Amino acid sequence: MGNVLNKQCKSHQSNKKLHIWLLISLLITSGCQNDEPPKPLESTSTLPIAVKPPVQNVRVNTEIHTSFNYDERVSRNPFMPFNESETLNKINTIYTTKNPAPNTKRHKQILETYPINTLKMLGHIEYKNEIWALIKTDDFLIHRVKVGDYIGVNYGKITAITSNMINISESLLDQTGLWHEQLTIINLKQ
Numbered sequence: 251m252g253n254v255l256n257k258q259c260k261s262h263q264s265n266k267k268l269h270i271w272l273l274i275s276l277l278i279t280s281g282c283q284n285d286e287p288p289k290p291l292e293s294t295s296t297l298p299i300a301v302k303p304p305v306q307n308v309r310v311n312t313e314i315h316t317s318f319n320y321d322e323r324v325s326r327n328p329f330m331p332f333n334e335s336e337t338l339n340k341i342n343t344i345y346t347t348k349n350p351a352p353n354t355k356r357h358k359q360i361l362e363t364y365p366i367n368t369l370k371m372l373g374h375i376e377y378k379n380e381i382w383a384l385i386k387t388d389d390f391l392i393h394r395v396k397v398g399d400y401i402g403v404n405y406g407k408i409t410a411i412t413s414n415m416i417n418i419s420e421s422l423l424d425q426t427g428l429w430h431e432q433l434t435i436i437n438l439k440q
Contacts, residue, residue: 352405352421366402414438
């Protein structure tokens with residue numbers, strides 16, 4: 251019976267220790283609590299809403315748009331189905347009347363065998379109210395030309411000569427088989 255009492259005493263002592271630890275932890279945690287009662291949850295409609303500040307620097311579009319003049323002779327009717335061959339025929343007719351093909355049957359002049367980018371303007375000469383330009387070729391020959399002469403491999407015709415440049419109107423063939431003019435300038439060699 252002594253053993254039983256011994257066991258009960260030990261269990262009583264361990265229970266006592268457990269009770270003490272529970273009491274201490276309860277006191278510690280109760281000291282950490284706030285004395286105020288908990289607030290009820292607020293609805294989301296009363297939460298503050300973030301408001302963006304007004305834009306300070308407003309960029310104004312100052313781009314100028316030009317109007318487009320519709321020409322029914324050149325442009326197709328945008329409200330009709332696209333007919334490619336009819337539209338191309340109309341454009342070709344107008345385009346070739348503005349930019350006719352060069353005369354390929356005329357006798358070519360000597361400077362038409364040189365590409366324009368190989369020719370250099372050396373100066374000009376005025377004689378009897380006519381201005382002539384001096385042109386140097388890549389093979390070091392010097393030629394004299396006037397307005398109306400042909401120059402370059404692209405049927406270039408000299409349209410104006412000044413003291414420091416030559417204006418040339420070249421006829422070029424594009425990918426669609428139509429001719430168009432291009433202005434080329436040879437400046438005086440410095």
